[in-house]
Amino acid sequence: xxxxxxxxxxxxxxxxxxxxxxxxxxxxxxxxxxxxxxxxxxxxxxxxxxxxxxxxxxxxxxxxxxxxxxxxxxxxxxxxxxxxxxxxxxxxxxxxxxxxxxxxxxxxxxxxxxxxxxxxxxxxxxxxxxxxxxxxxxxxxxxxxxxxxxxxxxxxxxxxxxxxxxxxxxxxxxxxxxxxxxxxxxxxxxxxxxxxxxxxxxxxxxxxxxxxxxxxxxxxxxxxxxxxxxxxxxxxxxxxxxxxxxxxxxxxxxxx
Amino acid sequence: xxxxxxxxxxxxxxxxxxxxxxxxxxxxxxxxxxxxxxxxxxxxxxxxxxxxxxxxxxxxxxxxxxxxxxxxxxxxxxxxxxxxxxxxxxxxxxxxxxxxxxxxxxxxxxxxxxxxxxxxxxxxxxxxxxxxxxxxxxxxxxxxxxxxxxxxxxxxxxxxxxxxxxxxxxxxxxxxxxxxxxxxxxxxxxxxxxxxxxxxxxxxxxxxxxxxxxxxxxxxxxxxxxxxxxxxxxxxxxxxxxxxxxxxxxxxxxxx
DNA sequence: CGCCCGATTGACTTGGATCAAACCGAGTGG
DNA sequence: CCACTCGGTTTGATCCAAGTCAATCGGGCG
Numbered sequence: 001x002x003x004x005x006x007x008x009x010x011x012x013x014x015x016x017x018x019x020x021x022x023x024x025x026x027x028x029x030x031x032x033x034x035x036x037x038x039x040x041x042x043x044x045x046x047x048x049x050x051x052x053x054x055x056x057x058x059x060x061x062x063x064x065x066x067x068x069x070x071x072x073x074x075x076x077x078x079x080x081x082x083x084x085x086x087x088x089x090x091x092x093x094x095x096x097x098x099x100x101x102x103x104x105x106x107x108x109x110x111x112x113x114x115x116x117x118x119x120x121x122x123x124x125x126x127x128x129x130x131x132x133x134x135x136x137x138x139x140x141x142x143x144x145x146x147x148x149x150x151x152x153x154x155x156x157x158x159x160x161x162x163x164x165x166x167x168x169x170x171x172x173x174x175x176x177x178x179x180x181x182x183x184x185x186x187x188x189x190x191x192x193x194x195x196x197x198x199x200x201x202x203x204x205x206x207x208x209x210x211x212x213x214x215x216x217x218x219x220x221x222x223x224x225x226x227x228x229x230x231x232x233x234x235x236x237x238x239x240x241x242x243x244x245x246x247x248x249x250x251x252x253x254x255x256x
Numbered sequence: 257x258x259x260x261x262x263x264x265x266x267x268x269x270x271x272x273x274x275x276x277x278x279x280x281x282x283x284x285x286x287x288x289x290x291x292x293x294x295x296x297x298x299x300x301x302x303x304x305x306x307x308x309x310x311x312x313x314x315x316x317x318x319x320x321x322x323x324x325x326x327x328x329x330x331x332x333x334x335x336x337x338x339x340x341x342x343x344x345x346x347x348x349x350x351x352x353x354x355x356x357x358x359x360x361x362x363x364x365x366x367x368x369x370x371x372x373x374x375x376x377x378x379x380x381x382x383x384x385x386x387x388x389x390x391x392x393x394x395x396x397x398x399x400x401x402x403x404x405x406x407x408x409x410x411x412x413x414x415x416x417x418x419x420x421x422x423x424x425x426x427x428x429x430x431x432x433x434x435x436x437x438x439x440x441x442x443x444x445x446x447x448x449x450x451x452x453x454x455x456x457x458x459x460x461x462x463x464x465x466x467x468x469x470x471x472x473x474x475x476x477x478x479x480x481x482x483x484x485x486x487x488x489x490x491x492x493x494x495x496x497x498x499x500x501x502x503x504x505x506x507x508x509x510x511x512x
Numbered sequence: 513c514g515c516c517c518g519a520t521t522g523a524c525t526t527g528g529a530t531c532a533a534a535c536c537g538a539g540t541g542g
Numbered sequence: 543c544c545a546c547t548c549g550g551t552t553t554g555a556t557c558c559a560a561g562t563c564a565a566t567c568g569g570g571c572g
Contacts, residue, residue: 207415
């Protein structure tokens with residue numbers, strides 16, 4: 001995994017119809033995971049893809065939102081903003097995560113592509129109807145929402161009680177854990193990874209300023225916990241040492 | 257609403273069978289809201305009540321949890337703790353809110369009764385089966401979970417970006433809004449209310465220390481935004497002024 | 513080459529934490 | 543009836559982690 005984050009600079013255009021669901025990389029993790037046969041066929045017929053380049057907005061808080069979607073590849077962020085501009089990230093959407101709320105027609109958050117992003121979209125009205133007709137869909141979405149709620153609560157613990165250093169360590173640990181999971185390994189020892197967020201986005205995620213993020217990154221480097229490669233590259237000298245700096249309770253916390 | 261918080265010192269015992277669901281105060285807001293006739297009868301047959309006095313633990317993180325429940329009356333809190341003891345509240349359960357996760361047999365959080373609490377409980381196994389059989393149940397739970405997720409995200413914004421004064425003002429505003437809602441009014445002008453949490457619990461909720469909570473309460477009093485009555489009593493001189501101190505974006509945020 | 517944007521570093525300020533005393537009201541028992 | 547205790551709360555003095563303001567760096571690109 002040394003390749004740079006796939007910055008998917010696709011021509012933000014059709015790709016329509018695209019691949020068969022059977023070949024989809026998130027086939028068994030997304031909202032459609034439990035659907036088979038007819039059910040999957042229904043979804044397959046109505047799905048359409050949309051791509052976004054890194055940095056592009058996906059939807060803006062308050063905008064009408066006539067679709068829901070699964071993240072196929074890339075990373076998107078959800079942020080909430082106070083009138084005076086203070087912004088807090090409230091969701092980090094990774095491949096297979098779900099964007100949008102069935103039954104709600106207005107976006108509650110700003111969604112932005114942090115890297116290149118490909119979404120598998122469904123028009124909201126028809127999707128809402130499918131939710132009624134296909135219990136598998138509703139069940140899977142419930143499961144995913146409960147997972148996100150758990151992750152959000154883990155995140156609240158981080159925001160409310162961890163120090164800046166612990167926050168940074170926790171964040172890097174989350175990325176490391178997720179990367180390991182996507183390769184069906186368990187994280188350990190020396191790990192090379194690529195952060196999917198800029199310093200600014202990290203600050204928004206962690207409830208810090210960009211300067212503090214930067215300082216703590218260098219502090220962790222000075223202390224030999226990590227090595228910093230370019231803007232996005234980080235190498236852990238030892239996963240366990242990083243965890244020791246994270247303040248604990250990092251059971252998962254990957255999603256939401 | 258001047259009466260002290262109903263401290264429901266019930267003999268933490270049976271109450272078994274109790275009232276008919278038809279008379280239940282949370283009949284149309286809890287997880288059972290959309291159930292009628294046969295479905296409701298099934299639930300009615302298997303439900304049982306449990307009561308807890310203020311301060312009592314309900315379940316502890318890691319404990320086996322063989323039931324799920326709706327809060328009938330009172331207020332319960334969910335907290336998450338770091339090894340070294342730092343604690344953050346991650347959920348505030350009000351009447352009609354749901355406790356426990358279908359399909360999970362171990363508590364993920366410490367749940368504590370903040371006031372006297374009455375729970376309407378279901379054994380987890382049978383409830384899980386009902387979830388499969390009664391789509392209304394699953395749909396309602398999904399809806400409630402999505403609401404909690406929204407509330408959790410609002411809370412993350414508070415934890416990550418608001419000042420101590422804004423946090424306190426936001427918290428009081430949430431309580432005021434909820435109280436108004438329970439009386440089907442919209443909050444405005446002068447409002448008398450009773451906080452359902454101690455200073456310590458407020459601090460845990462807001463990611464502050466008890467001293468800072470106390471100081472900011474007195475500061476708001478000095479500035480004429482609130483009056484403080486006893487340990488738990490607060491009177492807003494003007495709801496709008498309080499909101500102006502809260503840093504905004506307080507659309508709801510009541511639950512979770 | 514020079515610009516631009518994200519990241520880093522430094523100097524200084526400050527909001528909230530920490531440590532340490534009181535305070536206050538509701539029991540409780542002499 | 544009053545002294546004592548006890549839990550929750552308030553207040554004060556001091557400290558320090560993180561924020562703010564400002565300058566600089568460094569790589570990619572026109």
